[in-house]
Amino acid sequence: MDMTRSKSVRRDARENVAKLHAAALDIFLAKGLDAPLEEIARAAGVSIGTLYYRFGSREGLIDAVIPEIAGSRLQTLASTVMAKDTPSQRLGAFVHGMIELQRDDPALNDAILRRYPDAVALLGICDRSAELGQTLVREAHADGSLSPDFTEHDLFCLLWLAGTASRDPNAPTGWHRVITRALDSAWVAVT
Missing domain, CATH: 1.10.10.60 (Homeodomain-like)
Incomplete structure (x- = not known):
């Protein structure tokens, strides 16, 4: 040649x-x-x-394309969250910010829901976001603002439900309100 x-x-x-x-x-x-x-x-x-x-493969293409933009969006959310003053404000901002990302960004929603577990670069980015969520739950427990009954697992169940509902055109229209109520009920009443 x-x-x-x-x-x-x-x-x-x-x-x-x-x-x-x-x-x-x-x-x-x-x-x-x-x-x-x-x-x-x-x-x-x-x-x-x-x-x-x-x-x-699909996962190879996903890892070549999505991690940079997903990482950027999740980092922006993390910066917004960490700028809040209290653990409860940070956790609330995290949950509502994640739900907004899931609702508005189908690719990021798929990543957060871990629909393609062989896209390892993307999962690494999502793992860092999950670690932030776990830390926020622990901090809200430590300052007494979050009920001990609300666990890290509960947080990810809420996000999974939000992600699933946001992708389903037949989801009931009140799904977001129900998730907000679930989070609101997890806060400890200040007396």
């Missing part, structure tokens, strides 16, 4: 990866991580075979 052809193939391969990356980002953010890979390949102007050759 001559050098001109070799350089051309490498440039084309880089361009295909960039087109796949951009198409996957747009489509995953709009439709979630289970968006059809054929649609992504078509939007990028490449074959589905090229997508699999370059990324190996």
Whole structure:
């Protein structure tokens, strides 16, 4: 193979990866991580075979595209949460911020719900967010603002319910209010 052809193939391969990356980002953010890979390949102007050759699997594509944006959004939420004055304000901001992200961002919702556990880079980012949630529950327990009956597991059940409901077009319209009430009932009344 001559050098001109070799350089051309490498440039084309880089361009295909960039087109796949951009198409996957747009489509995953709009439709979630289970968006059809054929649609992504078509939007990028490449074959589905090229997508699999370059990324190996759906999870490979997810890990190449989503962790950076998910990490950025979750870090922004973490900064907002940590700027609050009290443990109860921080935990409340975390829960409501996570629910908002889940409702507004189908790809991040899929990540938080761990729908693709083999997308390990993405799971690492979600694990850091889960650790923050656990810390916030422990801090709210320590200052006495959160009922000892409300556990870290309860927090993740609330977020799972919110994430599941936000993706289901047939979910009852009052799901958000029910989750808010569940959290509100977990606070210890100040006397």
